[in-house]
Amino acid sequence: METTIVDIDLQRQQLETCLHLFNPLLTYQQERFEYLLAEYKLNRVSEVHSKPLIVKSGSNVVISTTLDLQTPFQPCLRITKNLDQFKVWIGMPNSLFEEEVFSFTKELPSNSCIPESFADKSSFSLAEEKDIQRASYAYLFGNSKLVDGYKEIIEKFYAPFEVAVCAIEKIVIESGGSLIIQGSRPALLILRELEILQGGNIKIYAPTNMTVQKLYKLSN
Structure with missing residues (x-):
């Protein structure tokens, strides 16, 4: 598995250890998706992305925490002091x-x-x-x-402190595809399912907390 995590050491360690990213097949499962939707008061119609996001081979898909209108998914902001x-x-x-x-x-x-x-x-x-x-x-x-x-x-x-929240039902990253998380704000990603094919990449350039209910690592 050639998954790449590009981020500060602590976050890389967090993903590899807590999500067991380099174990085969279904590597992580927790019943957290629905709980977190309620926890962050996310509107299922307007603030949860119900259609699967497919990151095609050879392509880059960016989730921007600066709320860039050119990106396919627009996070919503949560603010606290x-x-x-x-x-x-x-x-x-x-x-x-x-x-x-x-x-x-x-x-x-x-x-x-x-x-x-x-x-x-x-x-x-x-x-x-x-x-x-x-x-x-x-x-x-x-x-x-x-x-x-x-x-x-x-x-x-x-203060105030801002976080960009992005809730997505399913992401599939094909071989040679890259999901990129970047921007001026920290990111909070809530995913029901994440499938990473061999050679797929996740590149993180902003402080990111990622919760995945079901994580699959698949061979081509």
Whole structure:
């Protein structure tokens, strides 16, 4: 199987480990599709793509989180001011790090917290701004408890947080075809079925949380 995942290391590890992407045939199944439609209050008529998306051999199909009208599927936006909710949408649970399923390898902030008295972002020094960026990443894709001293200031200066949600009944990626996820916002993909033929590719260029109810890996 020559499936390619192009993304940051943590997300690649998440897909390979949690979805068992390199096991044969039906590799992953969970009854989550209907639950997540209700969880994100998705309108089945206007916000769920009921027709199968076929990625033909030799072609690229792009799902854009910038809501590009040229792409075949238009995600819908969900917005929150709560960093913990945003972590649920696109991040990784603390338990994966507490139970040592994953290890967080990125650099943590040099300070445990930052004063909350800043009037605006221009008050930050370069070092403080870098610490906030590191804390934001660690909060979402690591154990947030290690950087919870930054939560209020991240929410104060960077909320609201947006995610592009795309719910699709079925995607088939033929050999030599590429499904590309890219854009300026994080993506939340909810798929009832995903079929990847040998040589099919998924290329991810935006932070992406993908839930697949049934994942098939098929030979040509």
